[in-house]
Amino acid sequence: MHMHVVESESAPGRAAVDGRELRALVAQLRAIVGERWVFVDEHELRTYESDGLLQYRALPAAAVLPGSAEEVAAVVRACARAGVPFVARGAGSGLSGGALPVADGVLIVVSRMKRVLEVDLENQRVCVEPGVTNASVTAAVAPAFFYPPDPSSQIVCSIGGNVAENSGGAHCFKYGFTTNYVTGLELVLPDGSFAQLGGKALDAPGYDLLGAFVGSEGTLGIATKVWLRIVPAPETTKTLVAFFDHTRAAGEAVSRIVQCGIVPGAIEMMDERAIEAAEAMAQAGFPPGRGAALLVELDGAQRECEARFQEVVRVCEECGSDDVRVARDDAERERFWKARKAAFPAMGRLSPNYFVQDGVIPRTKLPDVLEQIEELGREYGLLVANVFHAGDGNLHPLVCFDAAVEGQAQAAEELSGRILDACVEAGGSITGEHGVGVDKRKHMPKMFSEADLECFQRLRCAFDPAGLANPTKVMPTPRLCGEVPGPYRRHPLEEAGLAERF
Amino acid sequence: MSGTAVRSERPASVGEAAALLRELGAAGSALRVRGGGTKLEWAGPLAAGIELETGGLDRVIEHNEGDFTAVLEAGVPLARAQERFAAAGQMLALDPPLAGGDGEPRATIGGVVASADSGPLRHRYGGVRDLVVGITVVLSDGTVAKAGGRVIKNVAGYDLGKLFAGSLGTLGLIASVAVRLHPLPAETATARGASDDPGALARAAGRLAALPFEAECLDAGWAGECGELLVRFAGATAAERAERAAALMGELGLERGEVIEDDLMVWAGQRSRQRSGSGAVLKVSAVMGDLAAVLEAARRLGAVMAGRAALGLSWLALPEAADVKGALATLRGALPGAWVRVLDGAGAVSDPWPGVDPGALAVMERVKARFDPARVFAPGSFAGGL
Numbered sequence: 049m050h051m052h053v054v055e056s057e058s059a060p061g062r063a064a065v066d067g068r069e070l071r072a073l074v075a076q077l078r079a080i081v082g083e084r085w086v087f088v089d090e091h092e093l094r095t096y097e098s099d100g101l102l103q104y105r106a107l108p109a110a111a112v113l114p115g116s117a118e119e120v121a122a123v124v125r126a127c128a129r130a131g132v133p134f135v136a137r138g139a140g141s142g143l144s145g146g147a148l149p150v151a152d153g154v155l156i157v158v159s160r161m162k163r164v165l166e167v168d169l170e171n172q173r174v175c176v177e178p179g180v181t182n183a184s185v186t187a188a189v190a191p192a193f194f195y196p197p198d199p200s201s202q203i204v205c206s207i208g209g210n211v212a213e214n215s216g217g218a219h220c221f222k223y224g225f226t227t228n229y230v231t232g233l234e235l236v237l238p239d240g241s242f243a244q245l246g247g248k249a250l251d252a253p254g255y256d257l258l259g260a261f262v263g264s265e266g267t268l269g270i271a272t273k274v275w276l277r278i279v280p281a282p283e284t285t286k287t288l289v290a291f292f293d294h295t296r297a298a299g300e301a302v303s304r305i306v307q308c309g310i311v312p313g314a315i316e317m318m319d320e321r322a323i324e325a326a327e328a329m330a331q332a333g334f335p336p337g338r339g340a341a342l343l344v345e346l347d348g349a350q351r352e353c354e355a356r357f358q359e360v361v362r363v364c365e366e367c368g369s370d371d372v373r374v375a376r377d378d379a380e381r382e383r384f385w386k387a388r389k390a391a392f393p394a395m396g397r398l399s400p401n402y403f404v405q406d407g408v409i410p411r412t413k414l415p416d417v418l419e420q421i422e423e424l425g426r427e428y429g430l431l432v433a434n435v436f437h438a439g440d441g442n443l444h445p446l447v448c449f450d451a452a453v454e455g456q457a458q459a460a461e462e463l464s465g466r467i468l469d470a471c472v473e474a475g476g477s478i479t480g481e482h483g484v485g486v487d488k489r490k491h492m493p494k495m496f497s498e499a500d501l502e503c504f505q506r507l508r509c510a511f512d513p514a515g516l517a518n519p520t521k522v523m524p525t526p527r528l529c530g531e532v533p534g535p536y537r538r539h540p541l542e543e544a545g546l547a548e549r550f
Numbered sequence: 551m552s553g554t555a556v557r558s559e560r561p562a563s564v565g566e567a568a569a570l571l572r573e574l575g576a577a578g579s580a581l582r583v584r585g586g587g588t589k590l591e592w593a594g595p596l597a598a599g600i601e602l603e604t605g606g607l608d609r610v611i612e613h614n615e616g617d618f619t620a621v622l623e624a625g626v627p628l629a630r631a632q633e634r635f636a637a638a639g640q641m642l643a644l645d646p647p648l649a650g651g652d653g654e655p656r657a658t659i660g661g662v663v664a665s666a667d668s669g670p671l672r673h674r675y676g677g678v679r680d681l682v683v684g685i686t687v688v689l690s691d692g693t694v695a696k697a698g699g700r701v702i703k704n705v706a707g708y709d710l711g712k713l714f715a716g717s718l719g720t721l722g723l724i725a726s727v728a729v730r731l732h733p734l735p736a737e738t739a740t741a742r743g744a745s746d747d748p749g750a751l752a753r754a755a756g757r758l759a760a761l762p763f764e765a766e767c768l769d770a771g772w773a774g775e776c777g778e779l780l781v782r783f784a785g786a787t788a789a790e791r792a793e794r795a796a797a798l799m800g801e802l803g804l805e806r807g808e809v810i811e812d813d814l815m816v817w818a819g820q821r822s823r824q825r826s827g828s829g830a831v832l833k834v835s836a837v838m839g840d841l842a843a844v845l846e847a848a849r850r851l852g853a854v855m856a857g858r859a860a861l862g863l864s865w866l867a868l869p870e871a872a873d874v875k876g877a878l879a880t881l882r883g884a885l886p887g888a889w890v891r892v893l894d895g896a897g898a899v900s901d902p903w904p905g906v907d908p909g910a911l912a913v914m915e916r917v918k919a920r921f922d923p924a925r926v927f928a929p930g931s932f933a934g935g936l
Contacts, residue, residue, distance in 0.1 A: 170756065171837040172860070192760065214705050221702075227709065228680050235909075243909030249862050250677075251666070251835040253889055253933040254906045255721070255914050259679050259712025263705050283762040303616055309639070309733030309785075348764040355786040408701045412616035440703040441617075477704035484706055495699065495706055503687070503695035503921075504708045510916035522707070532919045 070109050070152070073130045077112045077154070080122040085113040085160070096155050099140045099147040100201070104486055108135070108149035113157045117177075117234060117242075117272035120156065124270065125240030127154050133516045136270045138178060138206030142213060143404065144485025146265045150520055156270060158208050164188050165273065173231065173248045174276045178208025182215070185276060193278040196223035199481070200389055211271050214263030216481040218314045218388075221439030222347075223279075225481075227262040232275030235261065238268070238512035248275055260507060265483050266518040268511040282347035285313065286357045287381045290364035291338040291371040295319050295434070298340035299414040301367035302438045305344065306411070308363065310356050312439060313347040316388050319418075321433035322446070325394035332387035335371065342369075342438070343388050345381075391435045392446065399431065399448030401457070405464045407471035408480040411441040420470045421445055428463045430456070442480035443471070469494065484522045492524045505529070556599035562606040564686065564694060564725045571723065572692030574600065575924035582928045583719035585625060585661030588650030592665060593718045593931040594896045604660050607725060610634060612700070618731040619683065619700050624660025624724050631659060641734040644681060645669035645817075651827040651894075660724045666716030669821045670767035670782070673858055675732060678715045684728030685711040687721070690924040700728040713917070720932040721921040735784030738766065739792035740813035743799030744778045744806045748845035751777045752859075754802040755841055759860035761798075763791065769820055770841060770864070772848040772855035779804065779859065780820060782813060823856035824865040830874040830895025832881060834864040836888035847884050851877050865893075874898045903933040 077086045087093055088110045097105040109132070114120045127134045133153040140147055149155045161177035167188050168174070174185055174195070182202040185195040198217035199205055205215070210226045211233070232246035245258040252258070261268050292298040298317050305312065318326060318341045327334040334341060344360050346353045357374075364372050375381035395402045409417050418434065421443075425432040431448040445467050449460035468478045468491050478484070478491045492501065501523060509529035511517070520526065559581075561567035574581055581600040584590065604625035611621040615638045622631055629648055635641050646667035648655035657667075663685075668677040675681065684698030687710065697710035714724055745751050755770055758781060767782040779799060783791040789811055796807035810816055825831060834844055834857075841857070844864045848855035851872070857864030868877050874895055881890045882904070892902035906914065911934045918925070918936045930936075 168837075169760075170839050171862070172759070173837070214709075216703060216705075224676065224680065225703070225705075227712070228676055237909065237913065241909055241912075243913055244907045245910050247887075248837050249835040249888060251716075251833075251863060251889070252906075252910075253891060253904050254910060254936070255917055256666075256679060256712045256716055257910060257913060257917070259709055259715070263709055280760055280762040282764075306618065306733075307616070309735065311733070349762060349787070349791055351787040351790060352764065352785050408699075408703050410614060410617040410619070410701055412614070437703070441701055442703050475699075476701050477699050477706050479706050480701075480703040481705055488706070492706065496696070499693050500695045500697065500707070503689070503693060503697070503710065506920035507708050507710065507713065507917065510920045511913055513916070532916070532923060 069130060073126060073132055074110050076126045077110060077123060080126065081112055081114050081119050085115070087111040096137065096140065096149060096157065099137070099142045099145060101143050101145045101485070101487055104145040104148050106149045106151050108155040109152045111155040111157055113160050115160050117236065120158070120270055120272050121236045121240050121242060123154070123156055124236050124238065128239050128514065128516060131514070133519045135518050136208070136212070136266045138209030138212070139181070139204045141201040141205045142209055142483065142485065143406070144479070144483040144487045146213060146483050146485035146518070146521055147209070148486050158206065158270070161272070168248070169193060171248060172278050174278055176207050176274050176276065178206060178211070178271050178274060180207050181205065182207060182210055189278045190281070192281060194281045195229065195276060195278050197226045197229060207274050207276070208271055211262050211274055212264065212266045213481070213483045218316060218437060221315060221437065222311045222313050227259060229277045230258060230262050230274060231277050233258060233261060233271045234273035235269045236272055238514065238517040246275065265485060265522050267508055267522055269517060282313070284350045284353050285345060285347040285381070286353050287343065287345040287375040287384055288361065289373050289384050290342045290344070290369040291335060292340040292342065292367070292369050294339040295418050296415045297368040298342045299438070301342060301364050301369065302414070303412060304363045304367060305360055306439065308359055310346070310359060312344050314343065314345040315439040316343040317341070317436045317438040318388065318391055319434040321431065322391045322435050325398050325433060326387045326391040328397060329394035330383070330387040330390040332383040334387055343384055395433060395446045395448065400450045400452065402449065403447045403460055403464050405443070405445045405447060405467050406479050406482040407443050407468050407476060409441045409443065409471050409474045409476035411438070413474040413476070414438070414441065417443070417470050417474050421467055424463055424466055428459050430460055430463055440480070441476065465491065486521055489522065489524045558601045558603060560603045560606045564607065564688065567607070567688050567723055567725060568692045568694050570602070571688050571690055575690035575692065575926055578924055578926060580926050580929055583664070583723055585658035585664070586627060586650070586656030588648070588657045589661060589665050589667065591896055592893050593928055594902055602723065604658060611726060613638070615640065619702065619728060620731060621700055621726060621728045622659045623726045624658060626659050627655070628657050628659050628662055629655045635731055636734055639734050640731045642681065642729050643671045643675035643732045644678060645671045645821060647821045647825045649825065659727060663715055663724055663727055664717060664719050669824070670769050670817055670858065673768050673860060674766045679712045681730050682711040682715060682727050683730050685714055686725045687714060688723040688725050690722065690922045690926045694725070698728065702730045718928065718932055720918065720928050720936055722927060735766070737786065737788045738782055738784045738813055739788040740780055740782045740810045740816055741792040741795035741799060742778055742780050742806065742808050742810060742816070743796065743804030744776055745804045746776050748777060748842045748849065750803045751779055751845055752842035754799055754804055755779055755859035756838060757802055758795065758798070759838060763795065767817065768858065768860045770845065770857045770859040771820060771823065772845050775849065777845055780816060782817065820856050823854050823867060826867040826894045828870040829868045829872060830898060831893045832866045832868065832878060833891045833893050834866065834881060834885060834888055836862040836864070836885055838862050840885055840888060843884050847881055851880065906934040
């Protein structure tokens with residue numbers, strides 16, 4: 049596989065910490081969490097050298113597994129005192145290299161912190177530690193309630209990682225993303241102090257730092273407690289798969305469904321190659337040779353769902369589908385989803401290697417951008433299969449290549465980048481759910497001007513003036529925080545006692 | 551006390567706003583941003599001599615019907631934007647009261663975002679923070695910067711739209727926002743049930759909120775000696791589901807379980823309860839389980855109350871000439887875990903904002919210092935003295 053071995057990359061603007069200082073820090077870490085939860089040997093650290101994006105690898109100086117919020121704070125304080133950068137890691141299933149260690153830094157792994165601290169069904173809240181898996185939140189509140197964000201890694205991925213990445217999933221067109229469900233956070237800030245943002249209630253006073261923190265990719269601190277909103281489980285779920293001759297027709301069906309005022313729980317599209325691959329692995333009975341498959345799921349109140357479902361069937365037929373299959377039972381529904389979710393791993397059978405791209409476009413641009421992707425594939429002589437969260441225009445092109453063929457990996461990477469160019473030109477985004485991490489730093493200037501990036505940096509510096517939290521991620525070029533220009537001036541109203549600082 | 555501006559500025563473009571702010575920032579001249587002027591009191595006393603009006607930034611830059619998104623300049627009156635969206639069968643699912651004390655619906659999208667004000671639709675669609683997908687701001691050094699984008703799914707860069715939502719113009723000027731739109735429901739129906747027992751109302755609300763009803767709105771209200779629950783449904787089976795909810799309310803001990811199909815006025819009335827032309831309005835951020843205590847407090851204070859029953863958010867309009875300070879103390883005492891803030895009438899008390907977590911406040915101070923280094927955007931007017 050094509051590798052970017054970034055072991056030489058360390059945090060910007062910082063003199064390397066020498067071996068003696070590092071040994072002193074490791075001794076402190078051991079004192080905080082106990083000998084057995086600090087790893088420094090290379091063979092142990094290899095476990096953590098990558099996250100879900102395997103083409104990036106780096107070894108930290110130490111990996112530490114704290115067991116409590118207090119231990120996280122003490123570890124971060126020790127790093128801050130030593131001036132050593134740190135990276136937080138949940139389950140390590142992220143797809144943008146967000147949890148890639150910083151060479152010579154400390155990796156703080158929260159996987160031991162997996163207690164569900166409170167289940168408050170009356171108020172529809174759950175409070176969990178960051179290492180709790182996404183799926184176990186729903187498990188803790190089922191069957192009457194559920195936690196909607198459902199990234200496809202939900203069995204393993206952690207809530208802490210979901211918070212860092214603002215994870216989505218197949219159901220976010222209707223239900224929203226992680227950020228719409230986090231009502232409170234306890235944080236360890238990059239200087240090792242604690243802050244609580246929000247709580248069980250909405251609309252906490254002051255700036256919405258909660259909203260700024262979710263999706264900040266580990267660059268603003270480490271969440272040690274997470275309050276989540278849960279919602280009543282839908283009364284019913286109805287699912288169909290419709291096959292079309294062409295993605296354009298399927299895209300038209302998506303637009304028409306949404307125009308009708310229907311908000312499907314999920315609306316997923318696969319192109320011909322993705323269908324073939326998925327069928328080979330999942331055997332859901334999907335026919336070969338069809339241009340597109342559209343999986344539509346409606347959930348909600350029984351009668352409303354039934355009424356709207358008929359409309360969906362009609363729209364699919366009107367848009368040219370001659371093969372609409374309605375799931376007759378849960379088993380069949382499971383099979384449809386199994387096929388959809390198999391699309392990624394199934395590519396591994398068809399192609400020795402592939403990159404999963406994650407771009408967003410305005411939904412109406414779907415046919416045009418698909419054609420561009422097709423053309424790019426031809427230009428590069430590479431196969432591209434497409435899977436989309438069609439409702440919100442989130443594309444996951446799978447760029448296939450063979451790393452054993454000289455130059456193909458580089459070509460595939462270039463092609464992946466050009467797909468993002470097409471997304472941005474269409475008015476979209478370079479990432480819908482995987483995050484920027486280390487992988488897409490270089491693409492940030494496609495979407496954001498220098499002034500925009502500088503504005504992002506203001507937020508980062510407010511949380512982390514020393515630049516220690518996941519320092520090499522998100523920004524295209526490393527930058528440091530200057531002093532805040534001008535001293536803080538006490539306002540005349542405060543002087544006069546008309547306004548006070550709490 | 552909301553004060554009078556010494557000087558008023560009305561930039562006609564983002565470029566003009568940037569030039570003006572660069573100048574004011576360099577001179578250290580304090581200012582406040584004014585949209586429709588319907589919520590000026592919420593920020594407390596006016597410290598600034600200069601008012602920056604957004605009325606010149608009033609273009610609907612994009613309405614992408616097929617994509618259910620729009621880009622609006624800050625000064626666009628929300629009512630005008632909604633008319634335009636409605637013509638395409640769409641809505642921006644933000645329905646805060648649009649009028650100030652004088653009854654004119656002048657609230658602008660910029661003002662609604664800056665105040666993070668919300669209405670009954672928040673139950674289903676979320677608030678400002680959930681519907682703004684992109685933002686362009688102008689800072690006090692003249693920087694024009696954007697965050698987010700104009701697609702409904704996007705995780706590139708920091709979500710500054712949320713940071714600015716509810717910041718009441720203390721970080722910078724919101725120049726424009728990109729928003730997500732939703733289909734305007736063709737049919738709606740509302741179930742109403744009444745009771746003079748706060749406990750019974752709260753129990754019924756709890757039950758309704760836990761059911762997979764997919765209601766558009768779930769509100770509680772109180773006036774005089776009587777309270778009510780209102781549940782609104784939308785879609786092909788709206789009336790049928792409302793019947794079911796009304797029947798359930800009866801089973802749960804509420805009186806007058808009725809279904810109202812022509813329900814626009816019911817909800818307009820509910821929204822208007824969040825404002826007061828003459829008295830103070832207190833906003834309570836609590837949990838659902840606190841509803842009985844909030845209703846009980848409304849009864850004791852003689853307040854008119856409207857609230858999102860499942861969200862724990864309530865607005866209490868005190869009678870004219872009420873003791874605002876005393877009422878605030880009563881509510882904060884009755885709901886120790888909640889945040890109680892004074893909106894209308896904030897000038898009448900010394901502590902309209904509840905306390906902020908000290909750790910969070912330290913970060914907020916640094917956020918203010920980084921985004922508004924000249925400290926000219928309504929200094930000292932926000933929570934925590936920011």
